[in-house]
Amino acid sequence: MNPSKLKTIALATLAIFLAASLMIFPQESLDASIRGLTMWWDVVFPSLLPFFIVSELLIGFGVVTFLGTILERFMRPLFKVPGEGGFVWAMGLASGYPAGAKLTARLRQEKKLTQIEAERLVTFTNSSNPLFIFGAIAVGFFHNPTLGIILALSHYLGNICVGICMRFHGYSKEKTMKKSTPPPFSFKKSLQALHEERIRDGRPLGKLLGDAVQSSVNTLLMIGGFIILFSVLNKLLSLIEVTHILSVVLSGILAIFHIPTELSVPLISGLFEITLGGQMASNVENATLFQKAVVMSFILAFSGFSVQAQVGSILAETDIRFKPYFIARILHGFLAAFFTVIFWNPLYVNQVTTEHPAAVPVFLQEQSYSWFVEGWSYLLQYGSAFTLVCLCLYVFIRMRRMSYQ
Template sequence: MNITKVNSLILATTALLLAIALISFPQASFEASQRGLQIWWGVVFPSLLPFFIISELLIGFGVVRFIGFLLEPLMRPLFKVPGVGGFVWAMGMASGYPAGAKFTARLRQENQLTAIEAERLVSFTNSSNPLFIFGAVAIGFFQNASLGIILAISHYLGNICVGLIMRFHGKENVISKPSINRRKRIIHEALRSAHESRLQDNRPLGKLLGDAITSSVHTLLMIGGFIILFSVLNKLLSIVHITAVVAYLLEYVLAVFDLPEELGIPLFSGLFEITLGSQLTSETPNISLIYQAVITSFILAFSGLSVQAQVASILAETDIRFRPFFVARIFHGFFAALFAYILWKPLYINTIVKPEHGPNVIPSFSLNTNFSMFYDFLHIMWTYGPIITLTTLCCYVLLYIKKIRLFS
């Protein structure tokens, strides 16, 4: 029996067992599905939609090409990617998973990146956004806004390290045009390139806006499906005690790194879905906050199989391979966990939290407006997010019907 037949047998068996589990535990499956839908409906869709639409417009107007010319002297020496990678990096950090993959795939389709450059870029531009780190994890789960500083710094430092490592991925690309740091009148050249990019696109404003909304909503619908699927899958694995078995095995891995064995179940859950894994980590009793921070930092960086499946689906539309991205997530997880451990005492204990407060006490300044704005914004998303989602979906349906009529 060859490998393809074995793979087909494994996939078919897995799908059959999943169907049996869904039939056996309908109530638990429904509740898990509802939970995933609420996350997508209330937060993910309304928070990601503006970034997706704006990015499509910026690419269509040639602004991204302009930014690429200006950032070429920074991005090329550090990460061996074109300057447009700076735009993807910034937008990925601001909007969170899986925006980096979405923008990278879009630029690859525009031939602004080679396949190798795209694989390098996507490996370090997918990150958790500050809203999720501070609002959902630090304040929502741990009730400690100051913890978000450690998690955020560790997360983004880990991403930079991954980018520096992945610059060695693939063969050296031959740059056909001279480096822009040797050009004169860089601004003039950047504007000329942006104008040429706009002329090549050649879509009127109404068409460009409609395509941006349609493409963004289509991607977000796919993301919502993965969130719901993995929410149900995570619940079913817990019910049939597979989570407990794998968590027992993970306890030996945690022991190697001198981490508490009680964090095995939260870690395994986080490997599937970052929200549940972070929540379970925060609820684990009698565990020092430093160990909770290390595990949470790893979970945020690894990003969970749910996010990785979303990225794989986006990259499947291009010639960008998924394997380098998966390897990069492992590197990112270990880097982020290591930074959280190293920076804990000098940054969190000695700087953020006064020694007399202790590491598990919320300092008074952590509740000021600089941090509470993340919680306020998250509350707004939960309140008005469904309205934004429903309104956008109605617009998407109207645009889709209009598109069908034009081609019929």
């Protein structure tokens, strides 16, 4: 039997198995589905939609092209991507995954990036946003805001290292291509490029805004489907003991790094879905906070199969390959865990145990991260109302456009 037929049989068997599991555990599946929907409704949609809409407007108005000419001399030598990648990097850092993938795919569709450059860019522009690290993980799960500093620093520094490492991706292919030297920087030419890009787009403000809302909501609906699917899948794997079996195998690997085997189940769960893994890791009693932080850093950097599936779905609309992104996530996971080990004593233990509070660095003082925590609480409080209003606006725009067709 050829490999194609074996793949067909395997996929069909997996689908039948999942359908049977849903029928055997209907209540548990419903609870997991509601949990995923709640996360999307209260947090994911309201936190990502504004960034998606604004990014579409910035692209349409030519601002991204303008920034690209300015950032070319920074992004090209460091990451070997065009200057437009700086915009994607900043938006991905601020809004969280999978914003970087969406913007990278958008720039690739507009031919602002080559395939190799897009594959490099997507590997380090998808990261967790600060609100999630400080609000959900550090405060919500571990009840320790200072821990957010270590997790965030390890996460973003690891991401930069991934970008530097992935600059060598596709190097052999680029050697055969003719290299072009960027022209000298000119602010006047940058403004001219901004104007030409807006004229080339040609859409009026109302049309551009409507397209931005529709495109953003469509992407977020897809993301919501993946969140619910993997929330249910994670629960089913736990119920049928697959998670336990995998944790037994993983326990031997964790023992090599002197990490308690009790953290194996949260790590397996976190490989599928970040929030569940983080919640389970925070509740493990037979592990120190340091050990939990190392595992949590790996989970955040790996970003979970749920996020990776969202990224894969977005990249499928282009010729950007998913494999480099997946390899980068594994590399990011180990780098983030390594930096957590390096930073733990100087940035957490020494500061928490100091007898002189005045000696705490500015970036470790409470006021430096309190707005992240407040932002998370506001998101949880008003996120659902924001989602409802935006979905009603989306339906209105869709019906209005259908009436004109």
